[in-house]
Amino acid sequence: MAIPIDERSLIDECVHGDRRAQKMLYERYCNEMMFVCYRYISERETAKEVLSEGFLNCYRSIGQFSYQGEGSFNAWLKRIVVNQCLMHLRKKPGPLVVDISESASDIAVDENILGRLSAKEILDLIHRLPPGYRSVFNLYFFEDKKLVEIASLLEVSENTVKSQLRKAKLLLQKQIKELYG
Amino acid sequence: MDNDIKKILKDKFEHPDIELMSASEQADNWHQIERKLSSPKKRIIWWQIAVAASVGLLIGIAGMGVLYTPSPKPSVTYIKAPVQLPPKPPVEYVPATPAPPVIVVKENNGHRVISLPTITTTKTCDTPSGKGNVAENNKVIVSRDTVSLASKDVPVVHLLDLNNADIMPVVRDYKRERVHTTITFFQNPVQGTGRSDEQSSIAQGLYKK
Numbered sequence: 008m009a010i011p012i013d014e015r016s017l018i019d020e021c022v023h024g025d026r027r028a029q030k031m032l033y034e035r036y037c038n039e040m041m042f043v044c045y046r047y048i049s050e051r052e053t054a055k056e057v058l059s060e061g062f063l064n065c066y067r068s069i070g071q072f073s074y075q076g077e078g079s080f081n082a083w084l085k086r087i088v089v090n091q092c093l094m095h096l097r098k099k100p101g102p103l104v105v106d107i108s109e110s111a112s113d114i115a116v117d118e119n120i121l122g123r124l125s126a127k128e129i130l131d132l133i134h135r136l137p138p139g140y141r142s143v144f145n146l147y148f149f150e151d152k153k154l155v156e157i158a159s160l161l162e163v164s165e166n167t168v169k170s171q172l173r174k175a176k177l178l179l180q181k182q183i184k185e186l187y188g
Numbered sequence: 189m190d191n192d193i194k195k196i197l198k199d200k201f202e203h204p205d206i207e208l209m210s211a212s213e214q215a216d217n218w219h220q221i222e223r224k225l226s227s228p229k230k231r232i233i234w235w236q237i238a239v240a241a242s243v244g245l246l247i248g249i250a251g252m253g254v255l256y257t258p259s260p261k262p263s264v265t266y267i268k269a270p271v272q273l274p275p276k277p278p279v280e281y282v283p284a285t286p287a288p289p290v291i292v293v294k295e296n297n298g299h300r301v302i303s304l305p306t307i308t309t310t311k312t313c314d315t316p317s318g319k320g321n322v323a324e325n326n327k328v329i330v331s332r333d334t335v336s337l338a339s340k341d342v343p344v345v346h347l348l349d350l351n352n353a354d355i356m357p358v359v360r361d362y363k364r365e366r367v368h369t370t371i372t373f374f375q376n377p378v379q380g381t382g383r384s385d386e387q388s389s390i391a392q393g394l395y396k397k
Contacts, residue, residue, distance in 0.1 A: 026222065033218055041208040042201055055209070055217055062221050118189075122196050126204040129197065148194050149201065 014080055021069050029066055036081070037062075040088045042126070046145050047092035049134040057095050061088035089150055093160060096138055117180065120187050132182050140175035147172055 017035075020028030040061060044054040065087050072083050121129070133141055142161065146152045147168075154172070158165045209217065 026225075029225070030218055030222075033221065034214065037214055037217065038204070038207050038209060039202075042204055045208055046201075051208075055213070059217055059220050059224070063224050066221075066225060118192050118196060121193065124200075125206070126200045127206050129200055148190070148197050151194060 014077070015074050018069065018072065018074060018080060021066060033062055036084055039081075040084065042130070043085055043088045043149075044092055045130060046133055046149060047089070047142060048095060049141075053095070057091050058088065060095075061091040064091065085150070089146075093142065096142060099138075117183055120183050124187065128187075132179060132186075135182055136175055136178055140171050140178065143168055143171040144175040144179070 014035075017028050017032050021032055037058065041054065041058050044058045044061070045051065048054040048057055061084075065084055068087075072080065074080065124132075133144065136144060143157055146157045146160065147154070152160070154165050154168045157168045161168070
């Protein structure tokens, strides 16, 4: 049987448990999803394991996915992978985000320098952030989540999220200045 | 400002310029996923087999039990006779009465010595030299009669073993023509007949009245 190339058909085949379709879907998204995992988890091998778990969850619950145009699967898969990363971080001893309330003021990250950096360099900068700051930063800048949503996901107050985000930006700005300024 | 950063990051990571996993790593990871995808099914099959086998075994044992069950013996039911306990007598409330103080009188070297235990209630007691009132707080009030009688023989204070007693000042009761003195006994009086100067002076005071 010929393997369908378009995403929708591929997903339909995956719903029926077609291994080849599952493999094709994996090959199509594994690199991008690895970037997602690696943004949250700085240990590469652990990030790979979390990626596997994310894809497993995806295949097990793909029947619940409803295709809503291009990019909808990517967003759905990314949500699964991000949740997997957060679940992994929660398992680690100690709170993911330390609950501290501070007034948040806007910190400017140098966009010009950031624009010149490669994905790998940005990833390295993100890895330098503590896990709590990193999670908030990723959820806010990459997953485009609102502060309320992040607070709900991480089970902390909105003020804490604001404070963590502010500190994350502050640290990032400092690192950019130190390394590339 | 944040939106600009978001845009930059999105552009950078949507189509990353590098690959984080090599082809072999991707393949290894896929095999891992594939293995895990296949394993639950197998596990379910083995689980089903195990359950079916155990259910079959149970049915078999039950069937054998039905076939080889001996005729049932008449069942004997033991009925335990109800134990009748005798009715409990009603509990009477008896208020506790304090034990009366014990007064010991001893002869010692020709003198009579009285030792009093710790006294908590007011009580009149007979002494060899007359009547004395044993009051609360271990105090003894000696009446005038006691004094006059005692003066003929031995002083009252001497009789009451003042080695172990505090003597309160003598108080005269003009109306009743009685002289009171208060003697406070220690808890465990040591009996004796010796008199100190203080005891003597009190005894003298008593004589004068």
